[in-house]
Amino acid sequence: MASPVRVRIAPSPTGMPHVGLFHTFLYNWLYARHTGGQFIVRIEDTDRARAVEGAVEALLEAIRWLGLDWDEGPEVGGPYGPYVQSQRLPLYREHAEQLVAAGKAYYCYCSPERLAVLREQQERAKVPPGYDRRCRYLAPAEREAAAAAASTPPVIRFAVPLEGETTFHDLLRGPITWENRLLDDFVILKSDGYPTYHLAHLVDDHYMRITDVLRGDEWISSTPRHILLYRAFGWEPPRFCHLAPLLGPDGKKLSKRHGATAILDYRDAGYLPEALVNYLAIIGTSYDPEGKREIYSLPELIAAFDLQHINKSGAVFDLRKLDWMNGYYIRQLRQDDLARRLLPFLERAGLQAELAYVERLVPLVQERLTKLADAPALLRFAFVDELDYEAKNLIGKGLTAEASREALAAALELLRDIPEFADAPLEAAMRQLADTVGVKSGQLFMILRWAVTGTNVSPPLFASMEVIGRERTVARVAEALRRLDALIAERGRGGS
RNA sequence: GGCGCGUUCGUCUAGCGGCCAAGGACACCGCCCUCUCAAGGCGGAGAUCGCGGGUUCGAAUCCCGCACGCGCUACCA
Numbered sequence: 001m002a003s004p005v006r007v008r009i010a011p012s013p014t015g016m017p018h019v020g021l022f023h024t025f026l027y028n029w030l031y032a033r034h035t036g037g038q039f040i041v042r043i044e045d046t047d048r049a050r051a052v053e054g055a056v057e058a059l060l061e062a063i064r065w066l067g068l069d070w071d072e073g074p075e076v077g078g079p080y081g082p083y084v085q086s087q088r089l090p091l092y093r094e095h096a097e098q099l100v101a102a103g104k105a106y107y108c109y110c111s112p113e114r115l116a117v118l119r120e121q122q123e124r125a126k127v128p129p130g131y132d133r134r135c136r137y138l139a140p141a142e143r144e145a146a147a148a149a150a151s152t153p154p155v156i157r158f159a160v161p162l163e164g165e166t167t168f169h170d171l172l173r174g175p176i177t178w179e180n181r182l183l184d185d186f187v188i189l190k191s192d193g194y195p196t197y198h199l200a201h202l203v204d205d206h207y208m209r210i211t212d213v214l215r216g217d218e219w220i221s222s223t224p225r226h227i228l229l230y231r232a233f234g235w236e237p238p239r240f241c242h243l244a245p246l247l248g249p250d251g252k253k254l255s256k257r258h259g260a261t262a263i264l265d266y267r268d269a270g271y272l273p274e275a276l277v278n279y280l281a282i283i284g285t286s287y288d289p290e291g292k293r294e295i296y297s298l299p300e301l302i303a304a305f306d307l308q309h310i311n312k313s314g315a316v317f318d319l320r321k322l323d324w325m326n327g328y329y330i331r332q333l334r335q336d337d338l339a340r341r342l343l344p345f346l347e348r349a350g351l352q353a354e355l356a357y358v359e360r361l362v363p364l365v366q367e368r369l370t371k372l373a374d375a376p377a378l379l380r381f382a383f384v385d386e387l388d389y390e391a392k393n394l395i396g397k398g399l400t401a402e403a404s405r406e407a408l409a410a411a412l413e414l415l416r417d418i419p420e421f422a423d424a425p426l427e428a429a430m431r432q433l434a435d436t437v438g439v440k441s442g443q444l445f446m447i448l449r450w451a452v453t454g455t456n457v458s459p460p461l462f463a464s465m466e467v468i469g470r471e472r473t474v475a476r477v478a479e480a481l482r483r484l485d486a487l488i489a490e491r492g493r494g495g496s
Numbered sequence: 497g498g499c500g501c502g503u504u505c506g507u508c509u510a511g512c513g514g515c516c517a518a519g520g521a522c523a524c525c526g527c528c529c530u531c532u533c534a535a536g537g538c539g540g541a542g543a544u545c546g547c548g549g550g551u552u553c554g555a556a557u558c559c560c561g562c563a564c565g566c567g568c569u570a571c572c573a
Contacts, residue, residue, distance in 0.1 A: 010573090011573090012572080012573050014572080014573075044573070046572090046573080047572055047573065049572085050572065050573080108571090112571075115570090115571085119570090123497090126497055126498095127497090127498090128497080128498050128499085128569075129498095129569065129570095130569075152571095155571050157571095170501095173501070173502090176500075176501085178499080178500080179499085182498075182499060182500095182569090184569090186570090186571095187570085187571050189571085190571040191571060192571080194571090196570090196571070196572085196573085197572075197573050198573095201573090216567095217500095217501065217502090217566090217567070218566095218567055218568065218573090219567095219568090219573090220500060220501060220567075220568080221499070221500055221501090221567075221568040221569075222568075242501085244501085244502075244566095245566085245567085247566085249507085251565070251566075252565095252566075253566080253567080279508095282508075282509085282521095283508060283509090284508080284509095285509090286508090286509060286510070288509095288510085288520090289510085290510075290519090290520080291509065291510030291511075291519065291520055291521095292510080292519080292520045292521080293520090293521095294508085294509085294520085294521055294522090311508095311509080312501080312502060312503095313501090313502050313503065313565095313566090314502080314565095314566070314567095315507085315508060315509090316507055316508075317507095317508095318507050318508065318522070318523085320507080320522060320523055321507075321508065321521080321522040321523080322522095323522090324521090324522055324523085325522085327534095327535090331535075365534095366535090367534060367535040367536090368533065368534045368535075369534090370534095378533090427531080430531090431531090441531065442531060442532085443531095444531085445531035445532075446531075446532065448531085449531075449532065453532095455532090455533095456532060456533090457532055457533045457534090458531095458532065458533075459532095459533085459534090460531070460532085460533095461531055461532080462531085
């Protein structure tokens with residue numbers, strides 16, 4: 001390759017960074033890493049009306065959380081900075097005026113009101129909407145009069161060639177041709193002095209030496225304008241690759257109304273960054289020539305990434321597959337690693353614990369978790385002694401209250417006396433006890449499950465007992481016995 | 497309306513003229529394992545490759561129409 005690949009992601013800070021952005025982010029990033037090129041982050045904050053406080057910070061935080069990075073951009077700087085467009089304003093004005101001086105752009109004094117009326121008329125007349133180029137043909141005297149009459153500063157519009165067509169080559173889709181007459185004279189510098197995307201991204205891409213633009217396919221129809229602008233400046237355009245969007249379940253472009261789309265929400269819900277990266281990377285493309293493998297570490301993704309295998313059509317973001325993948329990644333984690341990651345989720349649920357204790361809990365839940373945030377519900381019993389359940393649950397399925405009580409009482413004895421209070425011996429002893437008492441082991445176990453964990457869905461019973469220890473187990477079973485006795489007594493008195 | 501892009505199981509994908517009466521993954525169903533829930537193992541159902549024409553000995557793969565979906569059509573990106 002002639003020169004190293006330089007790609008960029010150029011988000012506008014108008015909200016919390018979401019999965020769609022990171023899908024595009026990842027493709028750019030992987031492309032840069034695969035080719036040994038550079039990856040740049042540039043903040044496109046030229047829309048002052050839609051700016052959102054904290055969006056840039058959230059973006060950088062999300063990048064770091066996912067385990068990704070950037071070579072040039074905010075915080076790290078670089079040779080072509082600044083990397084925030086609002087800090088480059090003079091550059092854009094200068095270039096817009098340069099085009100005006102060359103007769104390739106012009107000041108437009110039309111008011112928003114006139115433009116609105118114009119658009120309305122065009123809609124009614126069913127003609128393609130677009131600026132009617134009134135200011136393009138103003139004589140010098142008329143221009144002065146218009147300038148004097150205008151209440152706001154003029155915008156600068158690009159003078160699109162009236163005839164001919166513009167073609168560009170898309171890396172994914174081949175040549176795409178547009179008739180110039182379909183393009184109107186778009187604004188490149190707004191009246192507030194800020195550039196529009198069309199001007200700003202292009203000037204920056206040029207000076208930042210961007211070689212490849214991988215962006216959403218909603219930009220396809222704007223690309224001919226960009227090509228025209230590059231030509232007007234006499235610059236060589238970069239290569240373009242327009243990516244299909246991520247879709248919601250309804251087949252429309254993924255957006256907030258589809259539910260959780262902010263990357264950091266996924267972090268807070270207990271998704272692992274490596275799982276999210278893997279899923280985001282895999283969706284819309286493929287890495288395996290056999291078409292079978294889907295689990296890839298970041299280094300493996302970098303090695304396997306290939307522009308040629310990106311799909312041209314939009315892909316539905318499937319939460320269920322992400323869930324599966326997240327659970328898979330959780331299962332692969334080392335115990336101490338999972339424990340460390342679980343800590344904040346337990347804490348947030350009000351379950352305080354030492355890392356060492358959580359490490360002992362991990363084997364109980366590791367293969368049962370889809371998300372880290374699922375852990376507190378499953379492990380609550382290991383932190384809290386007051387269990388909230390109804391006494392009638394202590395009556396075994398198909399058993400009488402009395403028979404259940406007898407089994408529970410016998411189990412309590414056993415728990416007090418058993419020499420080794422551990423998983424295997426406990427299970428063996430309890431099976432034997434069930435036999436001698438005359439209940440099925442499954443019946444006994446469920447009674448004990450309620451007694452010890454307060455639910456009917458829990459981690460394996462005896463391993464759970466071992467972890468919370470003899471003392472707490474015995475106390476809970478004793479408490480269960482009291483509740484069952486109370487229930488039996490109440491029934492004896494004629495209660496239901 | 498105009499212009500553009502797209503179209504393989506419910507979803508993500510493999511496929512780049514014969515190896516495809518279309519393979520894998522998620523989800524779903526069944527069986528096994530099993531102290532509940534999971535995990536795991538095995539198996540099943542699921543796409544006449546949007547439709548219609550061509551080209552070819554042969555098309556999911558090439559060409560042309562049509563349909564449908566999505567996108568753009570702002571002093572938003």
